[in-house]
Amino acid sequence: MNRRAKIEAQLEAAPRDSFLNYAWAMVVAGQGEPQLGIERLHQLLEWDSQYVPAWFQLGQLQAQVGETDSARQTLVRGIEVARRGGDTHAEGEMRGFLESLG
Numbered sequence: 001m002n003r004r005a006k007i008e009a010q011l012e013a014a015p016r017d018s019f020l021n022y023a024w025a026m027v028v029a030g031q032g033e034p035q036l037g038i039e040r041l042h043q044l045l046e047w048d049s050q051y052v053p054a055w056f057q058l059g060q061l062q063a064q065v066g067e068t069d070s071a072r073q074t075l076v077r078g079i080e081v082a083r084r085g086g087d088t089h090a091e092g093e094m095r096g097f098l099e100s101l102g
Contacts, residue, residue, distance in 0.1 A: 003027055018048045026057065034061045052082045052090045059097065068101055075101075 001009070007024045014020060021044040029037030041058040044051060055078025062071035075098040082091035 004031065016047055018044060018051045018054070022051065022054055022057070025054075029057075029061055034065050037061050038065070050081060050085060052078065052085060052087050055081055056090060056094050056097070059094065063097075063101060072098060072101055 004024070004027045007020055007027060011017065011020050011024060021040055025037040025040040025044070028040070038058060038061050041054045041061070044054050045058070048054075055074060059071045059075040059078060062068070062074055075094050079091050079094045079098070082088075082094060
């Protein structure tokens with residue numbers, strides 16, 4: 001069973017598990033399906049808006065597929081979530097990536 005199938009099996013038991021949904025999004029994006037990853041990260045953030053890694057990865061995937069304006073908006077929101085949660089490392093990474101987008 002490959003990684004994607006393993007995560008999908010785990011998601012059947014815990015469909016709203018933030019980490020599993022995040023991991024699935026990263027796997028499918030890495031398999032050449034970034035739009036599926038973007039869709040899943042949007043879903044994840046609808047029910048767990050405090051899941052900081054999802055904000056950063058969503059912004060990166062949006063930039064990857066040419067959705068630069070959306071990526072900027074995502075990163076601005078993610079920076080705020082990270083700041084409020086005291087996650088200075090993630091905040092700094094997102095700020096750096098946002099600056100690289102120009």
